[in-house]
Amino acid sequence: MISNVWQIPVGLLFTIPLLTGCGDQQFESTYRVTGTVTLDQTPLPQNIVFLTPETGDLQSIAIENGVYSGEVRAGQRRVEIRAYRPETGPRTPMDPPPSNYLPERYNTTTELSATISATDPNVFDFALNSK
Numbered sequence: 001m002i003s004n005v006w007q008i009p010v011g012l013l014f015t016i017p018l019l020t021g022c023g024d025q026q027f028e029s030t031y032r033v034t035g036t037v038t039l040d041q042t043p044l045p046q047n048i049v050f051l052t053p054e055t056g057d058l059q060s061i062a063i064e065n066g067v068y069s070g071e072v073r074a075g076q077r078r079v080e081i082r083a084y085r086p087e088t089g090p091r092t093p094m095d096p097p098p099s100n101y102l103p104e105r106y107n108t109t110t111e112l113s114a115t116i117s118a119t120d121p122n123v124f125d126f127a128l129n130s131k
Contacts, residue, residue, distance in 0.1 A: 030059075030071035031116055035124040037063050037081060039102065044128070046084065050077040050114065072116050079112035081126065102128065 037044045043066020050072045051058040061070035063081075084098040105111050106128055114124045 028073045029118070030073050031118055031122055032069065033061070033072045033114070033116060033122040033124060034067075034069040035126065036066050037068065037126045037128065038066055039083070039128045040130050041127070043067070044081070044083050046082055048126075049080040049082075050116070051080060052076075053078050072122070074116045074118050077114050077116060078110055079114050079124070079126070080107045080110050081112070081128065082107045103130065 033050070037048060044063055045065070047060050047062050048068050049058050049060045052073075052075065057073065059070065059072045061068045061072075081102060082100045083102050085101055087098060100107060106126075112126060114122075116122050
């Protein structure tokens with residue numbers, strides 16, 4: 001009979017982080033952010049990410065028909081937007097992942113930012129250009 005003693009230490013590896021949390025960020029207040037995202041005046045789908053570069057903290061919000069609404073912690077945020085073309089036909093595990101068709105200046109090397117306020121309306125519209 002094989003002993004299951006190893007399961008206790010492994011279980012603690014997953015339980016301790018849940019009990020201790022990931023720092024004070026999980027207790028910070030969040031504030032409603034809304035806005036629109038267009039590419040060449042056409043509403044975009046996909047998602048928008050509000051990122052704190054110093055900590056790596058991020059909140060991702062879905063964009064539906066060019067409109068987003070969600071909760072983000074206060075402060076200066078780097079904004080990244082990505083969009084992927086819908087897949088056509090069957091895919092296999094060996095197929096490359098879908099590619100982002102937005103210029104890197106809107107995601108990898110983003111030029112976009114937003115300051116989330118606890119008191120002001122947090123409305124951020126992003127009119128992107130493909131050129």
